Amino acid sequence: xxxxxxxxxxxxxxxxxxxxxxxxxxxxxxxxxxxxxxxxxxxxxxxxxxxxxxxxxxxxxxxxxxxxxxxxxxxxxxxxxxxxxxxxxxxxxxxxxxxxxxxxxxxxxxxxxxxxxxxxxxxxxxxxxxxxxxxxxxxxxxxxxxxxxxxxxxxxxxxxxxxxxxxxxxxxxxxxxxxxxxxxxxxxxxxxxxxxxxxxxxxxxxxxxxxxxxxxxxxxxxxxxxxxxxxxxxxxxxxxxxxxxxxxx
Amino acid sequence: xxxxxxxxxxxxxxxxxxxxxxxxxxxxxxxxxxxxxxxxxxxxxxxxxxxxxxxxxxxxxxxxxxxxxxxxxxxxxxxxxxxxxxxxxxxxxxxxxxxxxxxxxxxxxxxxxxxxxxxxxxxxxxxxxxxxxxxxxxxxxxxxxxxxxxxxxxxxxxxxxxxxxxxx
Numbered sequence: 027x028x029x030x031x032x033x034x035x036x037x038x039x040x041x042x043x044x045x046x047x048x049x050x051x052x053x054x055x056x057x058x059x060x061x062x063x064x065x066x067x068x069x070x071x072x073x074x075x076x077x078x079x080x081x082x083x084x085x086x087x088x089x090x091x092x093x094x095x096x097x098x099x100x101x102x103x104x105x106x107x108x109x110x111x112x113x114x115x116x117x118x119x120x121x122x123x124x125x126x127x128x129x130x131x132x133x134x135x136x137x138x139x140x141x142x143x144x145x146x147x148x149x150x151x152x153x154x155x156x157x158x159x160x161x162x163x164x165x166x167x168x169x170x171x172x173x174x175x176x177x178x179x180x181x182x183x184x185x186x187x188x189x190x191x192x193x194x195x196x197x198x199x200x201x202x203x204x205x206x207x208x209x210x211x212x213x214x215x216x217x218x219x220x221x222x223x224x225x226x227x228x229x230x231x232x233x234x235x236x237x238x239x240x241x242x243x244x245x246x247x248x249x250x251x252x253x254x255x256x257x258x259x260x261x262x263x264x265x266x267x268x269x270x271x272x273x274x275x
Numbered sequence: 276x277x278x279x280x281x282x283x284x285x286x287x288x289x290x291x292x293x294x295x296x297x298x299x300x301x302x303x304x305x306x307x308x309x310x311x312x313x314x315x316x317x318x319x320x321x322x323x324x325x326x327x328x329x330x331x332x333x334x335x336x337x338x339x340x341x342x343x344x345x346x347x348x349x350x351x352x353x354x355x356x357x358x359x360x361x362x363x364x365x366x367x368x369x370x371x372x373x374x375x376x377x378x379x380x381x382x383x384x385x386x387x388x389x390x391x392x393x394x395x396x397x398x399x400x401x402x403x404x405x406x407x408x409x410x411x412x413x414x415x416x417x418x419x420x421x422x423x424x425x426x427x428x429x430x431x432x433x434x435x436x437x438x439x440x441x442x443x
Contacts, residue, residue: 034429034436037294037411041316044297048317079293130322133346191409192295199318202325 036079040192043072047196047212051203062208069196069212073109073219076192083108083185084224085261086150088231090181092254093157095235104178105225106218111186113217116193117210124201131198135189142188147265149184153177154259161251192216294411295319298357300403301418302440309389309401311358320383323347328378335376344374348385356387357412359402362394402430404437414438 047068053061077084087104096104123134156177193213200209231254240246297316304310315323327343328335335343348371351357360367371387378384391399403412416427424443429436 037297037408037436040294041297041411044295044316044318076293076295130325132319132322133326192293195295195318195322198325199321202321 036075039075040072040079043068043075044195047072048199051200051205051208054205054208065208065212066215069215070219072192072196073216073221074223075219076190076216077109077220077223083112083181084227086181086185086258087224087228089154089254089257089261090157090178091228091231092235093161093251093258094177094254095251096178096232098229098232100178101228101232102221102225104182105223105228106221107179107182108186108224109217109219109221111182112188112190112220113193113213115187116189116191117197117213119189120194120197120201124198131194132191135191135194139188143265146184146188147262150262150265151259152262153180153184154255154257154262157255157258158252161248161255164251165248190216190220294405294408296410298410298412299418300412300414300438301420302414303420304391305421305423306395307390307392309358309360309391311356311387311389313385314379315383315385317381320381323383324378327376333378335378340374340376343376343385348374348387354405354407357403357405357410358389359404360389361400361402362397364398367394398442400439400441402437402439404430404435406435408435412437414440 047065050061050064050068054065087108090104091101119135119138120131123129123131127134193216196216197206197209197213200206200212234240235247235250235254240250296319299314301312301314302310303312323343326346327339329339329342330336348356352369356369356371358369360369369389372390373386373388375386376384377386403414405412414427419425419427419440426441426443428439428441430439
Protein backbone atom coordinates (compact mmCIF):
# COMPACT_ATOMS: atom_id res chain seq x y z
CA UNK A 27 0.00 0.00 0.00
CA UNK A 28 1.47 3.36 -1.01
CA UNK A 29 1.82 5.99 1.69
CA UNK A 30 -0.66 8.37 0.13
CA UNK A 31 -3.17 5.55 -0.04
CA UNK A 32 -2.45 4.88 3.61
CA UNK A 33 -3.07 8.55 4.46
CA UNK A 34 -6.21 8.48 2.37
CA UNK A 35 -7.42 5.29 4.07
CA UNK A 36 -6.87 6.78 7.54
CA UNK A 37 -8.70 9.92 6.53
CA UNK A 38 -11.63 8.03 5.06
CA UNK A 39 -11.93 5.68 8.02
CA UNK A 40 -11.85 8.62 10.45
CA UNK A 41 -14.39 10.45 8.30
CA UNK A 42 -16.70 7.44 8.25
CA UNK A 43 -16.75 7.10 12.04
CA UNK A 44 -17.03 10.86 12.54
CA UNK A 45 -20.06 11.08 10.25
CA UNK A 46 -21.74 7.92 11.52
CA UNK A 47 -21.43 9.01 15.16
CA UNK A 48 -22.90 12.44 14.33
CA UNK A 49 -25.86 10.79 12.57
CA UNK A 50 -26.58 8.49 15.49
CA UNK A 51 -26.47 11.37 17.96
CA UNK A 52 -29.38 12.92 16.05
CA UNK A 53 -31.19 9.60 16.15
CA UNK A 54 -31.05 9.43 19.97
CA UNK A 55 -33.92 11.90 20.10
CA UNK A 56 -36.19 9.25 18.57
CA UNK A 57 -36.25 7.66 22.04
CA UNK A 58 -34.80 4.31 21.00
CA UNK A 59 -31.84 2.79 22.81
CA UNK A 60 -30.23 1.45 19.62
CA UNK A 61 -28.62 4.71 18.45
CA UNK A 62 -26.89 5.10 21.82
CA UNK A 63 -25.49 1.58 21.59
CA UNK A 64 -24.32 2.26 18.04
CA UNK A 65 -22.60 5.43 19.21
CA UNK A 66 -20.61 3.47 21.81
CA UNK A 67 -19.63 0.82 19.27
CA UNK A 68 -18.69 3.43 16.67
CA UNK A 69 -16.78 5.44 19.27
CA UNK A 70 -14.70 2.36 20.05
CA UNK A 71 -13.95 1.88 16.33
CA UNK A 72 -13.24 5.60 15.96
CA UNK A 73 -10.76 5.31 18.83
CA UNK A 74 -8.97 2.39 17.15
CA UNK A 75 -8.52 4.11 13.77
CA UNK A 76 -7.91 7.50 15.35
CA UNK A 77 -4.96 6.18 17.38
CA UNK A 78 -3.66 4.03 14.52
CA UNK A 79 -2.82 7.26 12.73
CA UNK A 80 -0.02 9.60 13.75
CA UNK A 81 0.29 10.68 17.35
CA UNK A 82 -1.15 9.45 20.66
CA UNK A 83 2.22 8.56 22.18
CA UNK A 84 2.92 5.38 20.22
CA UNK A 85 6.50 6.40 19.41
CA UNK A 86 7.14 7.31 23.05
CA UNK A 87 5.73 3.98 24.22
CA UNK A 88 7.77 2.07 21.65
CA UNK A 89 10.98 3.89 22.60
CA UNK A 90 10.31 3.41 26.30
CA UNK A 91 9.57 -0.32 25.90
CA UNK A 92 12.71 -0.85 23.86
CA UNK A 93 14.70 0.84 26.62
CA UNK A 94 12.79 -0.85 29.43
CA UNK A 95 11.71 -4.41 28.56
CA UNK A 96 8.36 -4.90 30.24
CA UNK A 97 5.84 -7.60 30.92
CA UNK A 98 3.01 -7.93 28.43
CA UNK A 99 0.48 -6.89 31.08
CA UNK A 100 2.48 -3.69 31.63
CA UNK A 101 2.38 -2.95 27.91
CA UNK A 102 -1.42 -3.06 27.97
CA UNK A 103 -1.48 -1.10 31.19
CA UNK A 104 0.63 1.65 29.61
CA UNK A 105 -1.44 1.68 26.40
CA UNK A 106 -4.84 1.89 28.06
CA UNK A 107 -3.75 4.34 30.76
CA UNK A 108 -2.28 6.70 28.14
CA UNK A 109 -5.57 6.59 26.26
CA UNK A 110 -7.51 7.23 29.46
CA UNK A 111 -5.36 10.24 30.48
CA UNK A 112 -5.48 11.51 26.88
CA UNK A 113 -9.28 11.33 27.05
CA UNK A 114 -9.60 12.77 30.54
CA UNK A 115 -7.46 15.79 29.64
CA UNK A 116 -9.67 16.30 26.58
CA UNK A 117 -12.82 16.08 28.72
CA UNK A 118 -11.40 18.63 31.18
CA UNK A 119 -10.79 21.05 28.29
CA UNK A 120 -14.26 20.40 26.86
CA UNK A 121 -16.14 20.81 30.14
CA UNK A 122 -14.18 23.92 31.16
CA UNK A 123 -14.83 25.49 27.77
CA UNK A 124 -18.52 24.60 27.66
CA UNK A 125 -19.55 25.30 31.25
CA UNK A 126 -16.99 27.69 32.75
CA UNK A 127 -15.93 29.82 29.80
CA UNK A 128 -18.92 29.49 27.52
CA UNK A 129 -16.82 29.03 24.39
CA UNK A 130 -16.29 26.08 22.09
CA UNK A 131 -13.83 23.44 23.25
CA UNK A 132 -11.83 23.84 20.06
CA UNK A 133 -11.27 27.50 20.82
CA UNK A 134 -9.85 26.68 24.26
CA UNK A 135 -7.91 23.74 22.83
CA UNK A 136 -6.03 25.89 20.37
CA UNK A 137 -4.96 28.15 23.25
CA UNK A 138 -3.83 25.46 25.69
CA UNK A 139 -2.41 22.97 23.25
CA UNK A 140 0.79 24.67 22.00
CA UNK A 141 2.22 25.35 25.50
CA UNK A 142 1.15 21.91 26.76
CA UNK A 143 2.84 20.33 23.77
CA UNK A 144 6.07 22.21 24.46
CA UNK A 145 6.06 21.31 28.16
CA UNK A 146 5.38 17.69 27.29
CA UNK A 147 8.29 17.76 24.80
CA UNK A 148 10.67 19.14 27.44
CA UNK A 149 9.65 16.51 29.96
CA UNK A 150 10.05 13.75 27.36
CA UNK A 151 13.64 14.91 26.79
CA UNK A 152 14.25 14.65 30.54
CA UNK A 153 12.66 11.20 30.66
CA UNK A 154 14.82 10.13 27.70
CA UNK A 155 17.98 11.39 29.40
CA UNK A 156 17.03 9.48 32.52
CA UNK A 157 16.47 6.34 30.43
CA UNK A 158 19.84 6.77 28.70
CA UNK A 159 21.52 7.13 32.11
CA UNK A 160 19.73 4.05 33.47
CA UNK A 161 20.46 1.91 30.42
CA UNK A 162 24.10 2.91 30.60
CA UNK A 163 24.19 2.16 34.32
CA UNK A 164 22.60 -1.25 33.76
CA UNK A 165 24.77 -2.16 30.78
CA UNK A 166 25.90 -5.34 32.50
CA UNK A 167 22.34 -6.57 32.78
CA UNK A 168 21.87 -8.66 29.68
CA UNK A 169 18.36 -9.97 29.98
CA UNK A 170 14.94 -9.30 31.45
CA UNK A 171 13.79 -8.16 33.93
CA UNK A 172 15.33 -4.73 34.07
CA UNK A 173 14.81 -2.95 37.38
CA UNK A 174 11.59 -1.64 38.80
CA UNK A 175 9.44 0.10 36.20
CA UNK A 176 7.34 2.61 38.04
CA UNK A 177 8.60 5.09 35.44
CA UNK A 178 5.91 3.75 33.12
CA UNK A 179 3.43 5.97 34.93
CA UNK A 180 5.58 8.94 33.96
CA UNK A 181 5.33 7.82 30.35
CA UNK A 182 1.56 7.58 30.74
CA UNK A 183 1.36 11.16 31.98
CA UNK A 184 3.73 12.58 29.37
CA UNK A 185 2.05 10.85 26.45
CA UNK A 186 -1.48 11.40 27.68
CA UNK A 187 -1.45 14.93 29.02
CA UNK A 188 -1.92 16.56 25.61
CA UNK A 189 -5.69 16.47 25.09
CA UNK A 190 -7.06 14.34 22.28
CA UNK A 191 -8.63 16.62 19.64
CA UNK A 192 -10.89 13.79 18.47
CA UNK A 193 -12.38 13.35 21.94
CA UNK A 194 -12.78 17.12 22.30
CA UNK A 195 -14.70 17.34 19.03
CA UNK A 196 -16.90 14.36 19.87
CA UNK A 197 -17.73 15.36 23.44
CA UNK A 198 -18.33 19.02 22.61
CA UNK A 199 -20.63 17.96 19.79
CA UNK A 200 -22.56 15.75 22.23
CA UNK A 201 -22.88 18.64 24.70
CA UNK A 202 -24.19 21.06 22.08
CA UNK A 203 -26.86 18.52 21.13
CA UNK A 204 -27.84 18.11 24.77
CA UNK A 205 -26.45 14.59 25.16
CA UNK A 206 -23.59 15.15 27.55
CA UNK A 207 -24.01 11.81 29.34
CA UNK A 208 -23.79 9.66 26.24
CA UNK A 209 -20.99 11.93 25.00
CA UNK A 210 -18.91 11.19 28.09
CA UNK A 211 -19.52 7.44 27.84
CA UNK A 212 -18.70 7.56 24.13
CA UNK A 213 -15.44 9.36 24.97
CA UNK A 214 -14.63 6.51 27.37
CA UNK A 215 -15.31 3.91 24.65
CA UNK A 216 -13.17 5.93 22.28
CA UNK A 217 -10.36 5.81 24.83
CA UNK A 218 -10.71 2.00 24.97
CA UNK A 219 -10.26 1.87 21.20
CA UNK A 220 -7.25 4.17 21.36
CA UNK A 221 -5.81 2.09 24.21
CA UNK A 222 -6.00 -1.00 22.03
CA UNK A 223 -4.08 0.66 19.19
CA UNK A 224 -1.43 2.14 21.49
CA UNK A 225 -1.01 -1.23 23.21
CA UNK A 226 -0.54 -2.95 19.87
CA UNK A 227 2.24 -0.48 19.01
CA UNK A 228 3.78 -1.28 22.39
CA UNK A 229 3.51 -5.02 21.77
CA UNK A 230 5.32 -4.56 18.48
CA UNK A 231 8.24 -2.90 20.29
CA UNK A 232 8.13 -5.55 22.99
CA UNK A 233 8.26 -8.33 20.42
CA UNK A 234 11.45 -6.81 18.97
CA UNK A 235 12.98 -6.74 22.43
CA UNK A 236 11.86 -10.33 23.10
CA UNK A 237 13.10 -11.75 19.79
CA UNK A 238 15.57 -14.61 19.93
CA UNK A 239 18.41 -12.61 18.35
CA UNK A 240 18.15 -9.92 20.99
CA UNK A 241 17.63 -12.22 23.94
CA UNK A 242 20.57 -14.45 23.08
CA UNK A 243 22.98 -11.64 22.22
CA UNK A 244 23.76 -9.53 25.31
CA UNK A 245 25.37 -6.77 23.25
CA UNK A 246 22.33 -6.50 21.01
CA UNK A 247 20.04 -6.48 24.04
CA UNK A 248 21.95 -3.51 25.46
CA UNK A 249 22.21 -1.79 22.09
CA UNK A 250 18.46 -2.00 21.51
CA UNK A 251 17.77 -0.63 24.98
CA UNK A 252 20.17 2.23 24.32
CA UNK A 253 18.58 2.84 20.92
CA UNK A 254 15.11 3.01 22.53
CA UNK A 255 16.30 5.52 25.14
CA UNK A 256 17.94 7.70 22.50
CA UNK A 257 14.74 7.56 20.44
CA UNK A 258 12.81 8.97 23.41
CA UNK A 259 15.31 11.85 23.71
CA UNK A 260 15.09 12.55 19.99
CA UNK A 261 11.30 12.42 20.09
CA UNK A 262 11.23 15.02 22.87
CA UNK A 263 13.69 17.21 20.95
CA UNK A 264 11.57 16.86 17.83
CA UNK A 265 8.49 18.03 19.75
CA UNK A 266 10.44 20.97 21.14
CA UNK A 267 11.78 22.01 17.77
CA UNK A 268 8.41 21.67 16.01
CA UNK A 269 6.02 23.78 18.05
CA UNK A 270 2.41 23.32 17.10
CA UNK A 271 0.99 26.43 15.50
CA UNK A 272 -2.32 27.65 16.81
CA UNK A 273 -4.99 25.97 14.78
CA UNK A 274 -8.51 27.03 14.19
CA UNK A 275 -10.17 23.67 13.94
CA UNK B 276 11.43 3.64 -0.17
CA UNK B 277 12.30 7.10 1.11
CA UNK B 278 8.66 8.02 0.93
CA UNK B 279 7.67 5.01 3.01
CA UNK B 280 10.33 5.91 5.61
CA UNK B 281 9.08 9.50 5.76
CA UNK B 282 5.55 8.20 6.10
CA UNK B 283 6.41 5.81 8.94
CA UNK B 284 8.49 8.44 10.72
CA UNK B 285 5.68 10.92 10.50
CA UNK B 286 3.10 8.42 11.68
CA UNK B 287 5.32 7.51 14.60
CA UNK B 288 6.31 11.01 15.65
CA UNK B 289 3.60 13.45 14.85
CA UNK B 290 1.73 14.49 17.91
CA UNK B 291 -1.63 15.46 16.59
CA UNK B 292 -2.14 14.83 12.94
CA UNK B 293 -4.66 12.32 11.63
CA UNK B 294 -7.51 14.26 10.26
CA UNK B 295 -10.25 15.17 12.67
CA UNK B 296 -11.65 17.94 10.50
CA UNK B 297 -13.13 17.05 7.13
CA UNK B 298 -13.68 19.66 4.48
CA UNK B 299 -15.57 19.22 1.24
CA UNK B 300 -14.15 21.67 -1.29
CA UNK B 301 -16.04 23.10 -4.23
CA UNK B 302 -14.71 25.55 -6.78
CA UNK B 303 -15.83 28.09 -9.28
CA UNK B 304 -13.20 29.65 -11.46
CA UNK B 305 -12.45 31.52 -14.63
CA UNK B 306 -9.38 33.25 -16.04
CA UNK B 307 -9.62 36.15 -13.61
CA UNK B 308 -11.06 34.77 -10.38
CA UNK B 309 -11.09 31.69 -8.19
CA UNK B 310 -13.90 31.09 -5.73
CA UNK B 311 -13.23 28.40 -3.13
CA UNK B 312 -15.97 26.99 -0.93
CA UNK B 313 -15.42 24.80 2.10
CA UNK B 314 -18.14 22.81 3.80
CA UNK B 315 -17.09 21.38 7.14
CA UNK B 316 -18.08 18.08 8.74
CA UNK B 317 -20.92 18.32 11.22
CA UNK B 318 -18.85 17.94 14.40
CA UNK B 319 -16.39 20.70 13.48
CA UNK B 320 -19.26 22.79 12.12
CA UNK B 321 -21.00 22.63 15.46
CA UNK B 322 -18.12 24.23 17.31
CA UNK B 323 -17.52 26.85 14.59
CA UNK B 324 -21.22 27.75 14.63
CA UNK B 325 -21.13 27.93 18.41
CA UNK B 326 -18.21 30.36 18.30
CA UNK B 327 -19.12 32.57 15.38
CA UNK B 328 -22.88 32.51 14.85
CA UNK B 329 -23.18 34.38 18.11
CA UNK B 330 -26.84 35.40 17.68
CA UNK B 331 -27.75 31.84 16.56
CA UNK B 332 -29.77 33.06 13.58
CA UNK B 333 -27.90 30.98 10.98
CA UNK B 334 -26.82 34.12 9.15
CA UNK B 335 -23.41 35.70 9.55
CA UNK B 336 -23.34 39.44 10.02
CA UNK B 337 -20.28 41.46 8.93
CA UNK B 338 -19.26 41.58 12.60
CA UNK B 339 -19.45 37.78 12.97
CA UNK B 340 -17.61 37.29 9.67
CA UNK B 341 -14.90 39.69 10.79
CA UNK B 342 -14.50 37.78 14.06
CA UNK B 343 -14.05 34.53 12.13
CA UNK B 344 -11.56 36.21 9.81
CA UNK B 345 -9.53 37.58 12.69
CA UNK B 346 -9.58 34.51 14.93
CA UNK B 347 -9.53 31.69 12.42
CA UNK B 348 -9.16 32.52 8.79
CA UNK B 349 -6.12 34.81 8.95
CA UNK B 350 -4.15 32.14 10.85
CA UNK B 351 -4.64 29.79 7.92
CA UNK B 352 -2.24 31.91 5.89
CA UNK B 353 0.59 29.79 7.29
CA UNK B 354 -1.09 26.81 5.59
CA UNK B 355 -1.73 28.79 2.40
CA UNK B 356 -5.45 28.42 3.16
CA UNK B 357 -5.03 24.76 2.08
CA UNK B 358 -4.99 26.16 -1.46
CA UNK B 359 -1.58 25.98 -3.11
CA UNK B 360 -1.44 28.13 -6.21
CA UNK B 361 1.41 27.77 -8.68
CA UNK B 362 1.91 30.05 -11.65
CA UNK B 363 4.48 29.07 -14.24
CA UNK B 364 5.62 26.38 -11.80
CA UNK B 365 6.33 28.89 -9.04
CA UNK B 366 4.40 29.02 -5.78
CA UNK B 367 2.37 32.18 -5.36
CA UNK B 368 1.25 33.39 -1.93
CA UNK B 369 -2.52 33.29 -1.73
CA UNK B 370 -4.31 36.55 -0.95
CA UNK B 371 -8.03 35.99 -0.48
CA UNK B 372 -9.99 39.11 -1.37
CA UNK B 373 -13.45 38.37 0.01
CA UNK B 374 -14.81 36.11 2.69
CA UNK B 375 -18.34 34.84 3.21
CA UNK B 376 -19.75 32.46 5.79
CA UNK B 377 -22.99 30.53 5.72
CA UNK B 378 -24.84 27.71 7.36
CA UNK B 379 -26.14 24.81 5.29
CA UNK B 380 -28.30 22.49 7.41
CA UNK B 381 -25.88 21.52 10.18
CA UNK B 382 -22.75 22.36 8.25
CA UNK B 383 -20.61 25.48 8.43
CA UNK B 384 -19.56 26.94 5.09
CA UNK B 385 -16.75 29.28 4.12
CA UNK B 386 -16.24 30.95 0.75
CA UNK B 387 -13.27 33.05 -0.23
CA UNK B 388 -12.21 34.61 -3.50
CA UNK B 389 -8.79 34.88 -5.04
CA UNK B 390 -7.90 37.39 -7.72
CA UNK B 391 -6.27 35.67 -10.71
CA UNK B 392 -6.07 38.74 -12.96
CA UNK B 393 -2.28 39.13 -12.52
CA UNK B 394 -1.85 35.58 -13.82
CA UNK B 395 -4.09 35.62 -16.87
CA UNK B 396 -2.81 33.48 -19.77
CA UNK B 397 -0.12 31.88 -17.60
CA UNK B 398 0.08 28.20 -16.85
CA UNK B 399 -1.49 27.57 -13.45
CA UNK B 400 -2.07 24.74 -11.03
CA UNK B 401 -3.89 24.73 -7.71
CA UNK B 402 -3.31 22.13 -5.01
CA UNK B 403 -5.73 21.40 -2.20
CA UNK B 404 -4.31 19.80 0.92
CA UNK B 405 -3.27 20.37 4.51
CA UNK B 406 0.35 19.41 5.01
CA UNK B 407 -0.16 18.97 8.74
CA UNK B 408 -2.96 16.48 7.91
CA UNK B 409 -5.21 17.79 10.67
CA UNK B 410 -7.76 18.52 7.99
CA UNK B 411 -8.69 16.16 5.20
CA UNK B 412 -9.93 17.90 2.08
CA UNK B 413 -12.03 16.21 -0.55
CA UNK B 414 -12.61 17.49 -4.05
CA UNK B 415 -14.61 15.78 -6.78
CA UNK B 416 -14.97 16.76 -10.42
CA UNK B 417 -18.66 17.43 -9.87
CA UNK B 418 -17.68 20.17 -7.41
CA UNK B 419 -15.69 22.14 -9.97
CA UNK B 420 -17.44 24.75 -12.10
CA UNK B 421 -15.26 26.17 -14.84
CA UNK B 422 -15.14 26.53 -18.58
CA UNK B 423 -11.35 26.22 -18.55
CA UNK B 424 -9.86 22.89 -19.60
CA UNK B 425 -8.24 21.12 -16.64
CA UNK B 426 -7.13 17.83 -15.19
CA UNK B 427 -7.77 16.78 -11.61
CA UNK B 428 -5.60 14.22 -9.93
CA UNK B 429 -4.99 12.89 -6.45
CA UNK B 430 -1.59 13.85 -5.12
CA UNK B 431 0.75 11.51 -3.33
CA UNK B 432 2.54 13.65 -0.78
CA UNK B 433 4.02 10.96 1.47
CA UNK B 434 2.10 11.37 4.72
CA UNK B 435 -0.95 13.27 3.58
CA UNK B 436 -2.99 13.35 0.46
CA UNK B 437 -4.56 16.03 -1.63
CA UNK B 438 -5.80 17.05 -5.03
CA UNK B 439 -4.13 18.93 -7.82
CA UNK B 440 -5.98 20.90 -10.42
CA UNK B 441 -3.88 21.63 -13.48
CA UNK B 442 -4.97 23.92 -16.26
CA UNK B 443 -4.08 22.95 -19.76
